[in-house]
Amino acid sequence: MDDLIRNAAEDLCGAKRVTALTGAGASIESGIPPFRGKGGLWEKYDPMEVAHIDSFLQDPVKVWNLLIKDMKDVIDRAKPNDCHKGLVKLEELGKLQTVITQNIDGLHQMAGNTDVIEFHGTFAWQRCMECNTHVETRRVDISTIPPRCDCGGILRPNAVFFGEMIPQEALWRSRQVATDCDVMLVIGTSAVVQPAALMPVVAKESGAKIIEINPESTLLTGDISDYLIKGPAGDVMNRIMANLDALL
């Protein structure tokens, strides 16, 4: 493990353009549960029942009650952890240019990263399904479910449900930064959801080094990633940044 941490620090030291791709694992240490694996949301719920657009359209009350209300509660209280903070330091050092995140919690921006592509949209805003007015999630009154816009339309998260398209701008920019980077840090994603999981493949094909940080191996491990640093993201990022400091 120490060797891999040193490798990562050296790779980052030599890099000119670093991109990070993050998933739910990056926010676990902020108290936000992942989707898959132990304690994951999809252990408790069937994603097709609570996170597919057709389910939401069919029964918004059920999806708000089962999923969205709890997410609001957890995300409202969450604060950036050492993984988010490490990525901010990496940007301040002039190494990290862009974070592509599958997370909708806004923690990378709260920590201070300035270029964050929200691949699956954001939970920070709700939008009216009738008039498309956007309302900040923290201002949404959830005493009645589903919450409604002033026009009477139902509010939904400004995030991507299963069965919906990825925002075109996010997809286009992600492909671009994946193509342009020389190192991609892939942090806390199981890499099973497409097209996000394709970004390390795009980066690899363009010649980038792919460094995975995850306590478990994933579909990328040993094939697309050059190496996996096994461990929780906050701790691993702290150790990499301490090694990088010593090299700069």
Ligand code: OAD
């Ligand atoms: P997953 O829940 O699929 O994967 C979480 C990953 O985090 C797993 O590989 C874990 O091993 C890893 N992990 C666990 N603890 C960790 C820690 N402390 N530090 C680092 N990693 C840790 O989450 P995603 O890959 O983000 O999409 O899931 C992708 C998409 O599936 C989500 O954006 C969401 C979901 O359904 C939509 O809702 C559209």
